[in-house]
Every structure is written in C-alpha cells, then in structure tokens.
C-alpha cells in the first residue's frame with residue numbers, strides 16, 4: 267500500500283518538495299505519495315490532526331508553521347535544540363513523523379544546509395568566522411549542526427535585534443567559541459569585521475530587499491550562502507560584486523528533504539542527480 271506524506275505551509279504553491287520526494291521514491295523504489303497542502307494560518311493543528319486520521323505517515327512543515335510544529339510534537343529529536351534549555355519552548359521543526367501513534371519532530375534544515383556547504387561545496391567551517399543573518403525558523407534550525415562544526419566565532423544579526431539576542435543567549439552556554447549578536451543598524455560594528463562564511467537566513471530576498479551590510483564584510487575566499495533559491499537575490503549579487511563565492515539554497519532544500527526521506531523510509535537517496543535535475547527546471 268502506498269504510504270502518504272505531504273508538505274504543509276501557507277503559501278505552498280511554490281514548493282518543489284513533491285518533485286524532490288517523487289524523484290527520491292523513484293530512485294529508491296519506495297512506494298510513497300507526497301503532496302502539497304495549504305493549511306489555514308490559524309488551522310495548522312487541525313490540518314495535522316486530519317492527516318493523522320487519514321493515515322498519513324508524516325509530513326514536512328514550512329513557513330510559517332515551524333514553531334507551531336515544535337509545540338505540537340509529543341517529542342523532538344536531538345536535532346531540535348531543546349537541549350539548550352532556553353525555557354522558551356520556541357524551536358523550529360520542519361519534519362513530523364506520525365508513526366507509533368505519536369508526533370515526533372525533527373529539524374533537517376540545519377543538517378541539510380551543513381551537508382550542502384561541507385560536502386557538496388567542500389567548504390570547511392571549522393575555525394572559520396561565521397555571520398548568520400536572520401533569526402527566524404531557518405536560523406534556529408541551523409544552530410545545532412553549526413555548533414558541532416566548531417567555527418572560530420559566530421555573530422548573529424537580525425532586523426529585530428531582540429530575536430538575535432535570544433539566539434545568542436540560548437546557545438552561549440553550549441558553544442565552545444564566542445557567540446555575539448549585533449544590531450542590524452550597527453553598520454560600523456560589522457564594518458570592522460570580516461567573515462569566511464556569511465549565511466543569509468532572512469527572507470529579505472522574497473521582496474528583493476537589500477541587507478545593510480558593509481562591502482568589506484567578506485574575507486578572502488569567503489562563501490556567501492543564501493538559503494533562498496530560484497533566483498539571484500540582492501544579497502547574492504552584493505556578495506558576488508564584493509568578491510565572495512556565492513551559493514543559493516537549492517542544495518540545502520534537497521539535502522534537508524533527503525534527511526526527512528531517510529527518517530521516514532530508512533533509505534538514503536542520492537541527492538546529486540536531484541539537485542542537477544532541479545537546476546534545469
């Protein structure tokens with residue numbers, strides 16, 4: 267019998283996840299279906315309940331429901347950084363597993379990003395200076411795997427400074443390297459620094475908004491990684507114009523999906539041909 271999965275978001279029409287999971291299923295001979303479902307903004311929990319009642323085995327969760335998915339899960343894996351014990355109950359989950367009558371939450375965004383950077387792009391993060399732009403669900407997802415890479419330092423900046431400060435507070439005790447948050451508007455603070463890896467985890471690219479970054483921010487051979495995919499964002503253009511290597515988030519998208527597929531099916535798909543196929547579409 268075909269096992270059913272879905273991606274839940276709002277909006278969701280743009281999602282490439284069904285294509286990706288279909289390619290994984292064909293490649294590995296798994297009998298699954300995977301569809302897009304738009305949940306009402308105030309109806310995420312009801313949508314999940316319906317899927318469980320209808321016998322779905324799990325789902326992916328995307329904007330804006332990742333924090334709600336965390337709250338809904340009966341338990342979360344170590345990849346969701348509740349181990350930092352912030353007491354805020356505010357972490358992000360992008361994958362739910364409904365087997366065994368429970369809802370188990372995972373976050374595969376961060377490990378997907380790290381695989382794309384360290385394996386697909388052969389960029390070593392250890393002892394590197396990292397700047398994280400943004401403090402939403404995607405930024406949260408990256409923290410746990412990023413900490414394991416032990417960069418030299420991590421600086422977090424966000425349009426709403428309090429959210430960056432919350433992340434700093436959350437991970438400072440766990441990180442074995444300096445972690446600081448700086449104000450979006452403290453251009454002068456950032457202009458004194460250079461970074462080897464700049465990760466754009468904001469959704470500024472969706473509205474073609476520029477980010478207030480000094481042009482000197484990129485160290486020689488720096489990698490500028492934008493989690494957005496599908497088109498060049500102002501951040502990507504800015505980074506390219508100022509000497510950085512540039513990557514979009516397509517590899518991350520496929521890698522995080524592969525991790526979810528493995529969690530659900532116990533089979534690791536080959537991501538390279540899927541990334542290549544999506545680049546052509």
Ligand code: NDP
Pocket residue numbers: 329375399400401402403404405424425426429467468469470471472473475493494495515516518519520522
């Ligand atoms: P959230 O809505 O949770 O967070 C959005 C973040 O972007 C916040 O930090 C917000 O700042 C910031 N932001 C939004 N608009 C602007 C702007 N105009 N200027 C500056 N900052 C802005 O979204 P997510 O964290 O879930 O997603 C962020 C991005 O990452 C999206 O583009 C998404 O598509 C992408 N993504 C890609 C994935 C992939 O697999 N490639 C996976 C997950 C996400 P503030 O706190 O001030 O509101």
